[in-house]
Amino acid sequence: MANTTRVKKKRSKLTAYNNWGYFFVAPFVIVFLIFSVYPVLRTLYLSFTNLKVTGTPKWIWFDNYKRVLTDKFFWKALGNTMRIWIVNIVLQLGLAFLLMVIFSDVKYKMKGLRVFRIVYYLPNLIAATSIAFLFSTFFMFPYGDFNNMITAIVGFFGKVFQRKDWLGSSDSAGYVIAVIQSWMWFGNSFLMLMAGVQGISKDYFEAAAIDGAGRWTIFTKITLPLIRPILMYVAITSLIGGVQMFDLPYLMISPSTASYGKVQTAMMYLYKFGFTTGTTQTGYASSIAYTMFLIILVASIVEFRLFNRKKED
Secondary structure, three states: OHHHHHHHHHHHHHHHHHHHHHHHHHHHHHHHHHHHHHHHHHHHHHOOEOOOOOOOOOEOOOHHHHHHHOOHHHHHHHHHHHHHHHHHHHHHHHHHHHHHHHHHOOOOOOOOHHHHHHHHHHHHHOOHHHHHHHHHHHOOOOOOHHHHHHHHHHHHOOOOOOOOOOOOOOOOHHHHHHHHHHHHHHHHHHHHHHHHHHOOOHHHHHHHHHOOOOHHHHHHHHHHHHOHHHHHHHHHHHHHHHHOOOHHHHHHOOOOOOOHHHHOOHHHHHHHHHHOOOOOOHHHHHHHHHHHHHHHHHHHHHHHHHHHHHHHO
16 A cells, blocks of 8 residues: 555656646747747638738638639749749759769769868858849949950950840849859758768768779669658758749849849739738738648649659659
8 A cells, every 4th residue: 555655656746747848848839829820820811801901801712712813913923933943943953963973972082071061051041132132233234243244255255245134134034033043052952962972871882883883873873762862852842942932033123124024923922912012912912822832732742752653663
């Protein structure tokens, strides 16, 4: 009987001690519910209403979503987003892959990886506003540094270069934004891929090199299959970030320029209805947000299935 009483006391003390865990976790849970869960649920609710700026929201069911599906300007903005993202992801992953192959090649034995990691990742640490200001000045028309550089190079060969408004022209602005995005994010992709490569045992590479396998064979038969999970992560996160592209186009391209219609992204279109004075339609902006969420979800699932299918094959 005495032993049973002691066991109960020990359990009660242990339970009382463990309850302190809820006290320490509570601040995070409260902040998470207020600033993460509540906005998501509130936005979902507003997407079914006709709320504009103020007033009482009126429930209109799926009218906002029907409007999104038939809104040609939204789909044009989404098309602009995907066009910029495709150019961005090709350059970004292409450069990251090239650097990964160089630094992971057993025959090259490149040194100084830590220094290069820092250098390549630095653009990712700079604020988007600073990058936007920097490149707006660099591509300024007509006497920006980029135009001056090309003029000097072309003039060296006895030719004349017609200065171009790179950000104001509809046929070049999107590509300029894509190249800047690639420069910002290739370092992050490179770090992710190198982390995957460094997780592979060097015995595989050394054994393949001894057997006479070429660089391409080593890359396609050893490196790629073993870094597929990292590659899938980079692809999905790049897609999510690409669809949410907002800061650089918004800061670098003025609505008064001819190129604005070609670089207006889906997030910029959402911002127009969500926060711009005169066009604010909170309910419609909320429905755009959830439509984009569904598009990202479907695209991510497709990417996930494709990578898994290749793994099974």
